[in-house]
Amino acid sequence: MCTRCGSTSGLFANPVRRLSNGRRVYHEEDLEWLAVCTKLRSSGMSLATIREYIGLARRGPGNEHERLALLRRHEEEVEARIGELREALDVVRYKVRVYAEHLARGEADGLWNPSRDGNGNAGAGAEAGARAGSGVE
Numbered sequence: 467m468c469t470r471c472g473s474t475s476g477l478f479a480n481p482v483r484r485l486s487n488g489r490r491v492y493h494e495e496d497l498e499w500l501a502v503c504t505k506l507r508s509s510g511m512s513l514a515t516i517r518e519y520i521g522l523a524r525r526g527p528g529n530e531h532e533r534l535a536l537l538r539r540h541e542e543e544v545e546a547r548i549g550e551l552r553e554a555l556d557v558v559r560y561k562v563r564v565y566a567e568h569l570a571r572g573e574a575d576g577l578w579n580p581s582r583d584g585n586g587n588a589g590a591g592a593e594a595g596a597r598a599g600s601g602v603e
Contacts, residue, residue, distance in 0.1 A: 509544050 483491040506516050519536055522529045568574050 506540070509540070510547060511540050515540065 482496065483493075485491060503516055503520075506519070507513070511519075515536065519533060522533045522536070565574075565577065568577050
């Protein structure tokens with residue numbers, strides 16, 4: 467499904483059937499296929515790649531190796547993004563822990579201030595590049 471316009475144009479493996487009044491008729495197989503496409507899209511697969519995958523599927527048997535290669539490439543991309551998100555989550559969890567500990571001890575005023583470093587000097591600017599465990603609050 468197009469995330470901008472909601473269109474499912476070209477995303478079904480088989481043509482969508484219509485009644486005489488123009489209403490679309492979807493079958494369980496169509497809805498299952500749309501669910502797969504929705505998950506592929508939400509995992510970051512581009513509409514162009516989804517359409518490429520559908521095109522291969524529509525051609526029928528004989529291109530399974532191409533479909534597998536396409537899916538493996540996407541799997542690698544998703545795994546890489548998950549790794550990046552895990553690293554980001556580690557930083558967020560670290561920051562949450564530091565803030566919670568400081569607040570629990572009544573020492574929130576000791577947290578890093580962008581206009582002061584830990585010694586009361588102006589212009590520390592270190593938090594923007596903080597990593598988990600770096601000691602920067």
